[in-house]
Amino acid sequence: MNYKLAVIPGDGIGPDIIREAKKVLNKVGEIYGHNFEYTDLLAGGAALDAEGIPLPQKTMDVCKESDSVLLGAVGGPKWDNLDGKMRPEQALLGLRRGLGLFANLRPAVLFNELKAACPLKDEIIGDDGLDIMCVRELTGGIYFGKRGTEGTKAFDTLEYSEEEVRRIAIRAFDIAMKRNKKVTSVDKANILDSSRLWRKVVDEVAKDYPEVSYEHMYVDNAAMQLIRYPKQFDVILTGNMFGDILSDEASMITGSIGMLPSASLGETGKGMYEPIHGSAPDIAGQNIANPIATILSVSMMLRYSFNLEKEADAVENAVKLVLEKGYRTKDICAGAPSIGTDEMGDLIVKELK
Ligand SMILES: NC(=O)c1ccc[n+]([C@@H]2O[C@H](COP(=O)([O-])OP(=O)(O)OC[C@H]3O[C@@H](n4cnc5c(N)ncnc54)[C@H](O)[C@@H]3O)[C@@H](O)[C@H]2O)c1
Numbered sequence: 001m002n003y004k005l006a007v008i009p010g011d012g013i014g015p016d017i018i019r020e021a022k023k024v025l026n027k028v029g030e031i032y033g034h035n036f037e038y039t040d041l042l043a044g045g046a047a048l049d050a051e052g053i054p055l056p057q058k059t060m061d062v063c064k065e066s067d068s069v070l071l072g073a074v075g076g077p078k079w080d081n082l083d084g085k086m087r088p089e090q091a092l093l094g095l096r097r098g099l100g101l102f103a104n105l106r107p108a109v110l111f112n113e114l115k116a117a118c119p120l121k122d123e124i125i126g127d128d129g130l131d132i133m134c135v136r137e138l139t140g141g142i143y144f145g146k147r148g149t150e151g152t153k154a155f156d157t158l159e160y161s162e163e164e165v166r167r168i169a170i171r172a173f174d175i176a177m178k179r180n181k182k183v184t185s186v187d188k189a190n191i192l193d194s195s196r197l198w199r200k201v202v203d204e205v206a207k208d209y210p211e212v213s214y215e216h217m218y219v220d221n222a223a224m225q226l227i228r229y230p231k232q233f234d235v236i237l238t239g240n241m242f243g244d245i246l247s248d249e250a251s252m253i254t255g256s257i258g259m260l261p262s263a264s265l266g267e268t269g270k271g272m273y274e275p276i277h278g279s280a281p282d283i284a285g286q287n288i289a290n291p292i293a294t295i296l297s298v299s300m301m302l303r304y305s306f307n308l309e310k311e312a313d314a315v316e317n318a319v320k321l322v323l324e325k326g327y328r329t330k331d332i333c334a335g336a337p338s339i340g341t342d343e344m345g346d347l348i349v350k351e352l353k
């Protein structure tokens with residue numbers, strides 16, 4: 001099969017991790033007889049530098065025509081003083097909204113081999129690892145509400161419609177049915193009207209899933225419970241901003257933010273795949289970034305957009321094998337010797353079968 005991929009390396013460590021992800025995809029293509037056809041595109045700071053806007057029309061058009069999008073990361077100090085609408089991060093919001101990708105799946109999986117890199121005590125994690133799926137609403141909420149600055153005041157508004165909540169809740173319950181059948185819906189319903197609406201809709205959706213046990217939890221409590229006893233979670237369902245924050249927190253339980261992939265999906269098979277981390281300007285250009293989050297994002301692309309289950313498993317297994325053999329990038333080495341970004345990519349390619 002031929003798959004058309006829009007590839008956006010972006011800024012900072014983006015180009016380095018995308019290079020490794022492409023190596024992996026190329027090898028998957030070679031082994032399993034697929035052709036991945038890449039179109040490299042500009043977005044974020046790279047697009048601002050070249051064309052003066054964060055999301056050029058060509059980038060949007062090619063993403064729309066492609067089977068899926070693979071993205072590194074955007075942003076960095078060079079562009080931090082730009083006006084809100086001109087910031088590199090706007091490219092992400094434009095792509096997510098423009099492609100209708102309302103469901104953001106962020107799986108936090110602790111590989112057993114990485115227990116030493118997890119900051120939680122052994123008795124909290126136990127022997128059977130950790131596997132949480134964070135389902136984050138991605139095209140609504142405070143990221144997309146009315147905002148502005150008026151004199152010495154600024155405001156951002158948080159709105160959700162019933163339909164926006166319903167479609168992401170259905171996605172989360174469907175996912176839970178294929179996992180451990182538990183959903184924790186996270187909100188701030190003790191304060192926010194939008195969260196009370198969120199709860200009402202989640203209650204309605206839950207009625208169609210009698211096998212799924214579900215609960216509501218306030219976001220401040222959820223942030224605490226993730227550290228106190230993360231094993232209580234199976235699927236976390238939450239809004240745009242809470243999901244952004246909680247997934248960074250959950251990533252640390254897996255050893256490093258450099259381990260956490262993501263899939264952004266809509267109603268069709270097309271998705272956008274990216275690590276949850278940013279452009280890491282503090283380590284850019286040093287060949288020390290962990291490419292695994294991006295490589296696992298490729299695995300999610302194979303699984304969710306192309307239904308290539310065998311190929312997706314092969315990528316995950318190759319990552320596991322490399323970790324089993326003791327290879328670590330700096331962020332997950334827990335003081336032991338580490339290898340570089342490119343070496344990690346090469347080793348994963350070598351283990352692909
Ligand atoms: N999806 C995206 O494109 C995305 C996501 C988050 C942040 N950002 C942008 O990235 C820039 C930097 O943001 P930040 O510093 O808050 O977050 P960040 O995720 O880029 O970095 C946070 C910390 O994690 C480390 N880190 C991140 N990814 C790593 C990896 N693969 N391997 C090893 N260490 C890694 C960094 O070195 C840094 O110390 C900002 O401009 C921000 O807006 C972009």
Ligand SMILES: CC(C)[C@H](C(=O)O)[C@@H](O)C(=O)O
Nearest residue numbers: 075089092093244276277278
């Ligand atoms: C860069 C920013 C717009 C983005 C977000 O907040 O969604 C990032 O933090 C993420 O987690 O993908």
Ligand SMILES: [Mg+2]
Nearest residue numbers: 244245248276
């Ligand atoms: Mg984030």
